[in-house]
Amino acid sequence: MEWHTAVVSPRGVWWKPAGRQERLWIMIAFAWCMVLFAMMPFWHLKGGQNPSGIRSRVETKAFAVRVERFIQDYQVGEEAGIPVVAPPPGSDVYLQATMWAWKPVLQLEEGASYVLHISSLDVNHGFSLYPANINFQIVPGYDYGLEITPNSVGEYKILCNEFCGINHHQMLGKVIVVPPGTTAGAVGGER
Amino acid sequence: MSKPSLTDVILRRCPVTGLGVDPHAERFIKLHAVVAVVTFLVGVVAAILLALTRWQAVHLLPADWYYRLLTAHGLNMLIFFIIFFEIAILYFAGPVALSSRLPAPRFGWLVFGLMVAGAVLVDVMVFAGKADVLFTSYVPLRAEPPYYLGIILFAVGALLGVGHFFAALVVAKREKSYEGSVPLVTFGGLTAAIIAVITLLHGAAVYIPTYFWSLGLMNMDPQVYRLIWWGLGHSSQQINVAAMVAVWYLLAGLTVGAVVLNEKISRWAFVLYIGFISMASAHHLLVDPGMGPAWKVWNTSYAMYLAVLASMIHGFTVPAGIELGQRLRGFVKGRFGWLKKAPWSDPGFSGMFLSLLIFGFLGGITGVTVGTEQINIIAHNTLRIPGHFHTTVVGGTALAFMALTYYLLPLIFRRKVAFWGMAKLQPYVFAAGITTMSMGMTFAGVFGVPRRHWDISFSQAPFTMEFPPAVDLLMALVGLGGVTAAIGGLMYILVAVKSVFFGEKLDLERLEPRMAGVPQGVAKLPAQVHSGPAAEAVHEGGTPGTVVLVFVFLAVFVLYYFTNWKLLSMIWKIG
Numbered sequence: 001m002e003w004h005t006a007v008v009s010p011r012g013v014w015w016k017p018a019g020r021q022e023r024l025w026i027m028i029a030f031a032w033c034m035v036l037f038a039m040m041p042f043w044h045l046k047g048g049q050n051p052s053g054i055r056s057r058v059e060t061k062a063f064a065v066r067v068e069r070f071i072q073d074y075q076v077g078e079e080a081g082i083p084v085v086a087p088p089p090g091s092d093v094y095l096q097a098t099m100w101a102w103k104p105v106l107q108l109e110e111g112a113s114y115v116l117h118i119s120s121l122d123v124n125h126g127f128s129l130y131p132a133n134i135n136f137q138i139v140p141g142y143d144y145g146l147e148i149t150p151n152s153v154g155e156y157k158i159l160c161n162e163f164c165g166i167n168h169h170q171m172l173g174k175v176i177v178v179p180p181g182t183t184a185g186a187v188g189g190e191r
Numbered sequence: 192m193s194k195p196s197l198t199d200v201i202l203r204r205c206p207v208t209g210l211g212v213d214p215h216a217e218r219f220i221k222l223h224a225v226v227a228v229v230t231f232l233v234g235v236v237a238a239i240l241l242a243l244t245r246w247q248a249v250h251l252l253p254a255d256w257y258y259r260l261l262t263a264h265g266l267n268m269l270i271f272f273i274i275f276f277e278i279a280i281l282y283f284a285g286p287v288a289l290s291s292r293l294p295a296p297r298f299g300w301l302v303f304g305l306m307v308a309g310a311v312l313v314d315v316m317v318f319a320g321k322a323d324v325l326f327t328s329y330v331p332l333r334a335e336p337p338y339y340l341g342i343i344l345f346a347v348g349a350l351l352g353v354g355h356f357f358a359a360l361v362v363a364k365r366e367k368s369y370e371g372s373v374p375l376v377t378f379g380g381l382t383a384a385i386i387a388v389i390t391l392l393h394g395a396a397v398y399i400p401t402y403f404w405s406l407g408l409m410n411m412d413p414q415v416y417r418l419i420w421w422g423l424g425h426s427s428q429q430i431n432v433a434a435m436v437a438v439w440y441l442l443a444g445l446t447v448g449a450v451v452l453n454e455k456i457s458r459w460a461f462v463l464y465i466g467f468i469s470m471a472s473a474h475h476l477l478v479d480p481g482m483g484p485a486w487k488v489w490n491t492s493y494a495m496y497l498a499v500l501a502s503m504i505h506g507f508t509v510p511a512g513i514e515l516g517q518r519l520r521g522f523v524k525g526r527f528g529w530l531k532k533a534p535w536s537d538p539g540f541s542g543m544f545l546s547l548l549i550f551g552f553l554g555g556i557t558g559v560t561v562g563t564e565q566i567n568i569i570a571h572n573t574l575r576i577p578g579h580f581h582t583t584v585v586g587g588t589a590l591a592f593m594a595l596t597y598y599l600l601p602l603i604f605r606r607k608v609a610f611w612g613m614a615k616l617q618p619y620v621f622a623a624g625i626t627t628m629s630m631g632m633t634f635a636g637v638f639g640v641p642r643r644h645w646d647i648s649f650s651q652a653p654f655t656m657e658f659p660p661a662v663d664l665l666m667a668l669v670g671l672g673g674v675t676a677a678i679g680g681l682m683y684i685l686v687a688v689k690s691v692f693f694g695e696k697l698d699l700e701r702l703e704p705r706m707a708g709v710p711q712g713v714a715k716l717p718a719q720v721h722s723g724p725a726a727e728a729v730h731e732g733g734t735p736g737t738v739v740l741v742f743v744f745l746a747v748f749v750l751y752y753f754t755n756w757k758l759l760s761m762i763w764k765i766g
Contacts (some may be wrong), residue, residue, distance in 0.1 A: 002722040003730065005444030005516070006379075006437075006451050007208070007288060011371035014454040021733050022452055022507065025741055029503035032745065033496035039756070040488045040564045048764040049565055051478045051487070080653035101653070113764075119480075124329045124413060126572045126641070130656070132762050133639040135571040136478045139414050140331065144480035149764035157656045161572035161641035163325045165332070166255060169645040172652035 051136065054115065054145035063096065063119045063143065070094040071104050079105050079174065086183040092117060092145075095158075095173075097125035097138050099165050102158045102173025110153050111180050117145045126162030129175065135161060150177040201292060206699045207602060207716050208445075211290030211368070216359075219299045220282045220603050221691075224596070226307060227275035228687050233314065234267035235680040238673060242628070246670025247648060247663060254645045258325065261643060263317045265326030269427070269584065270342075271310045274349050276592050277383065277434050278302070281356040283603075284380030284437065289373065291363035295355065302352040309345025312337055325643060327424065330401060330416040339402040346398065350391040353384045375451050375458065376444075379437025382461040387430045389469050393422030414481035421472035428580070429468040431588040432502070433461065435550070438591045439509045439543055445598055446540040446710070447533065448717030449516035452508045460508075463501035467493040474558075477567035487564045499559055506551050507741050511734040513544075518729045519721050526736045538608075539710045542594025542618035549622060550587030553629060556748045558583060566755045569762065572643075574669075575636030578629045585676070586625040593683050594618060597710050600687070606694035607708030614686045621679025628672030635665040637758070 004010065018026070044050055070085065070093070077084040083104040087093050089112030096103045097120040108114060118127055120140040127136040136144060158173035202211035237260040243251040252260065286293045293299065316322045322334035360381065363369060373381070397419040404411040440457070443449030451457055473490030476482055493499065517529035524532075534540045557579040561570040570576065600608050608614050632642075640647055640662055647666075649656040695708065704715050 001727060001730070002720060003450040003515075003519075003726060004720045005448055006375035006440035006457075006512075007210075007444050008719050009289075009369045009371040009374050010451075010454050014372065016453065016455060018453045018456050019730075019733070021738055022456060022511070025507045025738075026456070026500075026504060028745070029500055029507075032503075032748070033500050036499070036559060036563070036752070037488075037492050037495045040492065043565045043756075044484060044488075047565060047760065048766070049568055049759050049762060050484065050766050051564065051568055052484045052766060053480070055480045055483070082653065123332050124417075128572065128639060128641055130639045130658075133569050133573070133637070134762055134765065135568060135573060135639075137417075137476075137480070137571065139417070139480055141412065142414055142480035147764075147766045151763050157654060159639070159641055159644075159656070161644065162329070163258065163332075163643045166258065166323070167651075168258075168643075169254065169647075169649070170651045170653075172649055172654050172656055174654055 053147070056143050056145070057141060058119055058143040060119070060121045060140055064121055067094045067096040067103065075104070076107065082173075084176075087114065088183060090114070096121060097127070097160070098122055100160070100167040100171040102160075102171065105174045105176065107176045107178060107183060108150050109180050109183055110150050110177050113147060113149045115145050116148050117143050119143045123164050124162045125160050125164050125171070128159040128161040130157045130159055132156060137162065153177050153179055202290065205602065207702070207713055210287055212603075213286050213291070213293045215293040215296035215299065216282045216286040217603055219293070219303065220279045220287075220599070222303055223275045223279035223282070224599060225691060226310075227272050227279065228684055230267045230271035230275060230310060231680065232684050234264050234272055235677050235684070237261075237264035237267070238680070239677045242670050242673025242677065244645070245666060247666050249670060250646075255320070255323070257645045258323050259317065259320060262323060262325050263314065266313060266317065268589075269326065270345070273431055273584070273588065273592075274345075275306065277387070277430060278306070278349060278352040280434055280438070280595075281352065281380055281384060284377045285356045285359035286363070288377045289360070289363040289369045291359060291366065291368035294358040294362045298351070298355055302348050302355060305344050305348025305351065309341045309343070309348060312341030312344065316341060327420060328401070329420075330404065330411045330413050333405055336402060336405040339398050339405055343395070343398050343402060346391050346394045350388065353387045353391070356380070356384050375454065376437050376441045378458055379433060379440060379461055382464055383430050383433035383437065385465050386426060386433055386468065390423055390426035390430055393419055393426060397423060414479065417476060417479065418472070418481070421475045422469065425472040425474060426469045428584060429464060429471065431584055432468070433464050435546065435588040435591045436461075436505050436509070438595050439505070439547055440512070442539055442543040442591070442594055442598065443509060443513050443516065444719065445716065446537055446543065446712040447513055447516045448520060448719060449509070449512035450519070450721065452511055452515070456504060457508050460501040460504040463497050466497065468498040470494060471498065471562070474562040477562070477564050478571045484564065491562055491564055496559075499555075502555055506547075506555070506744065507737065509547060510740055511737040514734040514737050515729060516717065518732065519726060520717060523729070526739060530736060534711050536615050537710045537712060538614050538618050539594050539597045539712060542590050542597070545618055545622040546587050546591040546594065549582050549590065549626060551744060552747060553626065554579065554583030554587050556751050557633060559748075560752050560755050563755075566759055568765065569755070569759055570636065572641060573636035574632040574640045574642050577642050578632030578636055581625055581629045581632070586622060586629065590618060590621060590625075593621065596683070596687055598713060600690045600694070601697050601699070601709055601713045604691055604694070605697050605699060606690045607697050607706075608686060608710065609689035609694050609708065610686050611708045613682050617679055617682040617686065620682060621676055624672050624674070624676030624679050626672070628669050628676055631665045631668030631672055635662055635669065638662050640666070
């Protein structure tokens, strides 16, 4: 038997069975790889956090119109010049990213589910909810409809974490999560 | 009298390795390596300024220069430095490793010229502020058209360089410059070259239309751009992985005579890279709106993690080969005597081994974890991402290439390694810096700190926003680690430049053990072939030390992976 380094040309037949330790390691590594793979479908079935969403193409203009209508329907105030909107639990919620603002400010209820539609009117943006640390890529021309359920009351910020031009670092939005039942009066934008 | 062989006529017979070196191949190795170091210098200077900007307490650069230098840093490090160096490696892995001639020296000049022209054009555009689009240049962010043209020129040059390597393999085979099969190092280089073709074709498919788009001649869909761009962007990292693993095998052989455990297994692991690794462009699209869950799960896992399996195989066979090599050299005491007695003051060895550790323990584990479809929700575009890839491509690939440089200087440039004391220290400084910086980034990312962001104090934003104080500490680590790594990088540049241009000439015929400026593997090359009863006995004993190392690795992997699932389960319900 002859052994050599990786700079030596192997001669004759080098197609030989692997050693015992090497074989064992490969089998363990393969089993681990199967665990890694199985975890993803498993989480789709049993886990609560999946990036699937309702995904569709959307014209940027059409999305902007949809956001304006959403604001008209449910606006309850204004903060830093940005409308504050309190949609009813279970509704479709619209969030628009542009250089360099998130619009509107959302007021959501703890424990209620919403379909959060996010899209961009210009370049790529990154939706990053702080401090929950939830991150999604926002691509112009695509509507990402994520079903979300806020799990604790408080004030959240939306950072932009995809470079979107020179004032990228000024792009900051807001989500306010209030206790259950608080937004009941806002239905239909009556307030 | 027999006809003089080709080797005697045009090739230089290397007295250390016994390989035949074509002077043309040698020249192109030198040229590409030197330009690689120049682009590396540009990247390092940018790195220092960027680290001192993200360190919020210092916050050095203004916003426009932060984004501009971030663009330059990515391009010069990840594209120019690495690919120039890889083409140099292909000149070694082809003609030199096979003791063959370079098929078309003039063609080599075309390759070099195109790559240099492309790199210069890109850098001019970036520094002139006409391409503030970052490394990824996501459409519809737009750079001036010559920027895209520069990338195209560079990529075409690199693609032709890869073609030259293939031609060299054919010529060597036909002219029978070697017997048996190509060495494992060449096989690894071939793997890198095949992945490079896949990568560069993606590059053409995305940059050529983008060039026309920038001229206003056609439309580009931003999601399609991201898909194809990452076919280039991520696959190019897989060229690096394959090249780096080949360099591990090469240096392990030259420094301690590491043996190949099993040619079949190691080659299969390289083949797995070719088959599956390009699917990993999906890692960047896991939380994108354009693709569905089935596409994401299948692609992000490289079809059931077969490329991860490949890396885990190399992660065993490389240290096990080193262990056996050391045991064959007589370092047989206990489980770890071989490791303790390894040549730690040889930067070729220390750099290679640190690269192996950083790539495996930090880069590999974090990469698989954040590349999991759902876990990506808590990682995408946070600092965890650069925290991950600075341990793969910098702590892994760049460090391995630096280690290789300490062997190229005496063997190819035939110079002593200058500033020898500093050279011996360099891999440690660089490894410590990059590890510190990446850890800082990774943990800051867990708090949601974004990457590619000039001001995380949000001083000009419509709302107030403050990260917890722990983030300040972590960002200080990023700054300090980054500067330390950059100092390690500058040490490397100093050693390389001094050795190449002003270094002491080295006569490879007259080598003595323990010469200053000569790595121990060059001064006295370890035995490259072993046989006989003593070797049989060592192989019977197996590699007990490596077995412990890989199980520690697996334990860390399992722990980190499931901790992240736990973290994910605590956030809002999302579906």
